[in-house]
Amino acid sequence: PAELPDMNDPLIDHSEGQLFLNEAFKIIIEEVLCKGTDVKQKVCEWKEPGELAQLLDFELRAAGEPQQRLLQRVKDVAKYSIKTSHPRFFNQLFAGVDYHALAGRFLSEALNTNLYTYEVAPVFVLMETEVLRSLRQLVGWTEGDGIFCPGGSTSNMFAMNLARYQLFPEVKSQGLWAVPRLSIFTSAESHYSVKKGAAYLGIGTDNIVVVKVDEGGRIIPEDLEQKIELTKSQGAVPLLVSCTSGTTVRGAFDPLDRIADVCERHNVWMHVDAAWGGSVLFSEQHRHLMKGVARANSVAWNPHKLLMAGLQCSALLLQDTTNLLKKCHSANATYLFQQDKCYDVNLDVGDKTVQCSRKDDCLKLWLMWKAVGSIGLAARVDKAFNLVRYLVEQMRKREGFHLLWEPEFLNVCFWFIPPSMRGKEGNADYQDRLANVAPVIKERMIKQGTMMVGYQPLGDKVNFFRMIVISTLVSKDDMDFFLDEIERLGNDL
Amino acid sequence: PAELPDMNDPLIDHSEGQLFLNEAFKIIIEEVLCKGTDVKQKVCEWKEPGELAQLLDFELRAAGEPQQRLLQRVKDVAKYSIKTSHPRFFNQLFAGVDYHALAGRFLSEALNTNLYTYEVAPVFVLMETEVLRSLRQLVGWTEGDGIFCPGGSTSNMFAMNLARYQLFPEVKSQGLWAVPRLSIFTSAESHYSVKKGAAYLGIGTDNIVVVKVDEGGRIIPEDLEQKIELTKSQGAVPLLVSCTSGTTVRGAFDPLDRIADVCERHNVWMHVDAAWGGSVLFSEQHRHLMKGVARANSVAWNPHKLLMAGLQCSALLLQDTTNLLKKCHSANATYLFQQDKCYDVNLDVGDKTVQCSRKDDCLKLWLMWKAVGSIGLAARVDKAFNLVRYLVEQMRKREGFHLLWEPEFLNVCFWFIPPSMRGKEGNADYQDRLANVAPVIKERMIKQGTMMVGYQPLGDKVNFFRMIVISTLVSKDDMDFFLDEIERLGNDL
Ligand SMILES: Cc1ncc(COP(=O)(O)O)c(C=O)c1O
Numbered sequence A, B: 001p002a003e004l005p006d007m008n009d010p011l012i013d014h015s016e017g018q019l020f021l022n023e024a025f026k027i028i029i030e031e032v033l034c035k036g037t038d039v040k041q042k043v044c045e046w047k048e049p050g051e052l053a054q055l056l057d058f059e060l061r062a063a064g065e066p067q068q069r070l071l072q073r074v075k076d077v078a079k080y081s082i083k084t085s086h087p088r089f090f091n092q093l094f095a096g097v098d099y100h101a102l103a104g105r106f107l108s109e110a111l112n113t114n115l116y117t118y119e120v121a122p123v124f125v126l127m128e129t130e131v132l133r134s135l136r137q138l139v140g141w142t143e144g145d146g147i148f149c150p151g152g153s154t155s156n157m158f159a160m161n162l163a164r165y166q167l168f169p170e171v172k173s174q175g176l177w178a179v180p181r182l183s184i185f186t187s188a189e190s191h192y193s194v195k196k197g198a199a200y201l202g203i204g205t206d207n208i209v210v211v212k213v214d215e216g217g218r219i220i221p222e223d224l225e226q227k228i229e230l231t232k233s234q235g236a237v238p239l240l241v242s243c244t245s246g247t248t249v250r251g252a253f254d255p256l257d258r259i260a261d262v263c264e265r266h267n268v269w270m271h272v273d274a275a276w277g278g279s280v281l282f283s284e285q286h287r288h289l290m291k292g293v294a295r296a297n298s299v300a301w302n303p304h305k306l307l308m309a310g311l312q313c314s315a316l317l318l319q320d321t322t323n324l325l326k327k328c329h330s331a332n333a334t335y336l337f338q339q340d341k342c343y344d345v346n347l348d349v350g351d352k353t354v355q356c357s358r359k360d361d362c363l364k365l366w367l368m369w370k371a372v373g374s375i376g377l378a379a380r381v382d383k384a385f386n387l388v389r390y391l392v393e394q395m396r397k398r399e400g401f402h403l404l405w406e407p408e409f410l411n412v413c414f415w416f417i418p419p420s421m422r423g424k425e426g427n428a429d430y431q432d433r434l435a436n437v438a439p440v441i442k443e444r445m446i447k448q449g450t451m452m453v454g455y456q457p458l459g460d461k462v463n464f465f466r467m468i469v470i471s472t473l474v475s476k477d478d479m480d481f482f483l484d485e486i487e488r489l490g491n492d493l
């Protein structure tokens, strides 16, 4: 046979590689972590897509590039990316930076392992178990199960799949054709992943029954019960109620205790989507918002949102002690989950999920929690509530800010009414003009890069801002700035 | 109202935090990247679960801990984790480290953004588009669509959901009850995510039709065609054929061209699970293994495996130009995907997936590709093939190594026959004894920490080793060491 080419060439020069990583690390510290959290810097450096594509030269080619060029690329990616850790980034349900969590994330990336077997992830198998146990304890469960998922959407979908399997285990092998039509109950204000899940799992979005909410956006348990009964009378089987603790737009908390009563009466799986709100469980002062959560069957909770653990960090928690998660999701692949290993194969947790590769998302949360303790995490939650209270007080003192609802959580939903529109509520074009205010202010805001905040319509309410407070970096000054800036950007409209 | 507590306390000291990150970075370089890739160090520091739990003190408490203690924790996590970048980690379908990719991963973590809107991820929306385009080009498509998913399992499931939606769009709203029974065709050697997907999507594992393979583990197109016809005659609708390019255990490549003929004749969606094998497309020498791939409807490809991009990096590529991905997965949430934005809302790619939060997994691949070019990536693929050829040649020269199949790819499947068993194939207990060899060698190996390699049974073959070559760090010496070490650990059995 022909001589084989040089097989000892490592292709990658490890000391040069580490040097590069060192330089890249410095850029990250400087551009992302120093400038990116500096209130005097911009939140974003807006570019039109065409211009950005030119600036960044995304094209991939046959030949590689010199190290200096690549470091410049690292710098450019940082420069033109949104600074989500900036104290004036109020745009999403995540923000801020925690350095211990970030250290954990760097460590995860460097270790580059998969959380499926004890063999390949001994530390993380045990760590995940403990983190899940601690989260369950806050829910109020001394026993149970759980798993970290790539996002709250997946956590919500797993809950649906578990509820389905518990009711009709044959669905796993025979498919939905073998079982009666299933219905999922949730409010119109729940997260869209409930819809996506119903479609993806083959249940269909038409089989979501929309439950009415009260004026605060909370499920009305009486309506839930009526709809469950109606559904049954129509021959479908009520599968799951997906309640929300902290709805995406309004931040509403569904009344869990009263929903639990209904679920118990009708023997329906109670799922709590606490992706956003779950972290109130750390706070003595605010955990009452989730009173009754211990009666749920499952809880989805994203520490990457309010706790600032970093994307992604989402836990699905279960009260179940019958190994439902594994029974429902397992495929028993013998190449990965051999049964003749030299350790307890129950430590091979990978078959509890529908994923194969799975990241050790527990590490960032664990390290952060070790660093500040439950007390430190509670302080973050409480601080955010206080800032919101302050913001609302200030808003009330200014003309032109119209709060849509009294915030129950950290979502402050409001219209800004420019001076030219004040007192003109009766005009025929008022709603159309109002609908246009937020998009225009938003456009000006991102083009100037001073801050970021989201807006949306909801039901019959035209576009309004949804201000979200998360990051511990945020101060009273930032709240005042926020109001000033909305005025500055919108006063001429 | 009562005075609000101090709201200007940032709770997190940023300069102290950055100092911590700096120290953690040094530990990562030293413990994970220097020691972890040093052939003279151990691949793993085995501990029994109970002992490891004691050593690492996982419990989460009310109070935080001092920085020095936390740095020690970083060190300990690194110390007791498996060194997946070690040149003698042959255990999984991922291994090795690429420093440019790793720099991209650190940058992703620091930027902490979500790839759903242009507004919040301008750089990554454009970058993902370009990376997908480049990957599609290698498949042979000048147009198309795609998305990065949290793992190849998800990519495979998306393909199923797309095929289903294309055939019966009403399934999204009405569920599977509205459509006839669907069948999925794949071989018994395809990845278990096909099974998990069928269960999760509500189709059911019984509706997977197992297609026969030839002696090399490749789908037999004639059997596929017969089974499609049989299925039709039984009233089910053939939904999708899931072929594999690089099967998990054997590394077999299904004959795509001939399968495409069958799929075209019967109008069935052709999916190629190239999670493991896809990277051969970079190599002029080896891309013939996937001849015909351009005729597929979808391809799943994990650059986190052979290309060493780092977990996770998995692309689903589509030939479709009708926006099927978005139509199938979208929920049109107005709070995130507003239609009245100041830029082209087609750039808000987030509704193409069932996720909400989604990581910018494209960055690590992009930076690595920029660094070494397609030529550099091809060299990695070719090097791994050459090492495998060398390993097999050496294996043939030694007594006791029994190759189960001629490797088509980078999976070398073999039995080690200890001296005491040689020539005793006729003995009644031979198979039982043989089945026990790999687990015992594996146990000794991990307890001594010298290397890691996987084993499994397959069909009527009892436990055999599956040796995988990926990392560019691997040398001929490591191949020789591998064989020596198997002998050293197993010669007394
Ligand atoms: C209430 C709620 N549930 C679920 C999710 C989805 O979580 P993820 O983005 O992690 O998929 C969100 C996201 O914002 C949410 O607000």
Ligand SMILES: Cc1ncc(COP(=O)(O)O)c(C=O)c1O
Binding pocket: A355, A356, A357, A358, B093, B150, B151, B152, B153, B154, B190, B191, B193, B244, B246, B247, B248, B273, B274, B275, B276, B302, B314
């Ligand atoms: C052929 C094949 N397909 C799919 C997968 C699943 O990929 P992931 O682990 O990224 O989910 C694997 C994993 O090893 C595989 O070997």
